[in-house]
Amino acid sequence: MSGLETRQLRYFVAVAEERHFGRAAERLGMAQPPLSRAIRDLERQLGVQLLIRTTRQVTLTSAGETLLADARVALDAVAAAEHRARHAGRPVPTLRLALKADYDAGLLPKIIDAYRTLPVELLLGGHGEQVPALRDGRADVALLPTPFDERGLDTEPLVTGPRLVALAAADPLAARTTVRLADLAGRRLPDGTPAETGRTQQPPANWRSRLDLSQIFNLVEVGNIVWFLPDWVARRFPRPNIAYRPVDGLEPTTLAVAWPAESRSPAVAAFVRTVKEIADTSFDDESSAAGQPAVR
The missing domain is CATH 3.40.190.10 (Periplasmic binding protein-like II)
Known part of the structure; x- marks a missing residue:
């Protein structure tokens, strides 16, 4: 039996996440009949049923749930290899920082000013886009509020507030x-x-x-x-x-710095140290001015 292809995994993940062949086909930019055939071929290749199809919905079998979890990891790894290789081949290296605009607790200007290891390239995105950027290799480090999926990431809390x-x-x-x-x-x-x-x-x-x-x-x-x-x-x-x-009854939130757990980059380590120092100093100063203890 031949190995699985990334194309097959992408098709399956789209159907599994959308729970609908029509929406998955639209998401993939293709017609529905070839997508349906590709999923049937994948099931025959694996020798297991992945999806339960009815006229109204698509649900996953236990085998489908297992493949979905592993396929996401595999696709992220392939994308990360591509993005990191291209980034490493740039003539001028940078540290890519993912964050949502205005969610830096006022720390970003101080961080940029203090961090001297590499130029910082900002990757601004919407809520929930920072973790995928870390996983697929588009970002080296991120600033983001909790809660988020920390699997495969190392994190350091910076400041906690209501x-x-x-x-x-x-x-x-x-x-x-x-x-x-x-x-x-x-x-x-x-x-x-x-x-x-x-x-x-x-x-x-x-x-x-x-x-x-x-x-x-x-x-x-x-x-x-x-x-x-x-x-x-x-x-x-x-x-x-x-x-x-x-x-x-509303849980507080913590601003954290996060990076891939497998990262061995000295530039990322230096960035994390810088961010921690800036956060500690900034919120100690702010709390002292307000006459209150810092919350971290």
Whole structure:
């Protein structure tokens, strides 16, 4: 029996994640019939059933669940090998830092100024895009808030603070000094999740938020959504039509630096040391000025 091909794994992962052949075909940019044939050929090649097909949905067998987990790892490894080889062949090496804009707790300018090992190339992305960038080799290191999938990554916490809820100033809850998660019933987060859940779990693997901060703030202002955000983001964006309130029962968030566990890069190690020193100094100074202990 011949070995599996990356093309087969990509096809299978698309179907397994979408749970629908039509959506998977659209995602892959191909017609549905050849995709269906490719999955049937894959099942014959492996000698196991991977999917249970009905007229309304596609579900995974236990063999399919196992292949999905391993296929994601394999595809990430292939992509990482490609990206890292191309990056290593550049005439001027850089350290690629993945982060979401304005989620650096104000540390980024100090980090860039203090880190001297390599030029820093910023890879700005939406929520949830930093971990895939680390896994597939597009980024060497990332700054990102918890929670996130830490499998295969090494991490260091930098600062921990409460998450607040951003409400329209006209929302009746804005008159309170604090709210409970149960009070948010009927309201939605930017990805459509019911706000009262607090969304303390990680979003689905194939979810990506395409809204930037200005779009989210505009939707909050008109009362279409509410939004949970770290207090360090709220402090940077005071807006007259938005109220930020503490939420009882909402888990705090930690800004962390993360990098692939298999990394042996001296440049990454130097970056992590620099980030830790900057965070320790910055939040010690900030807390001393406020007369409060730093939370890390």
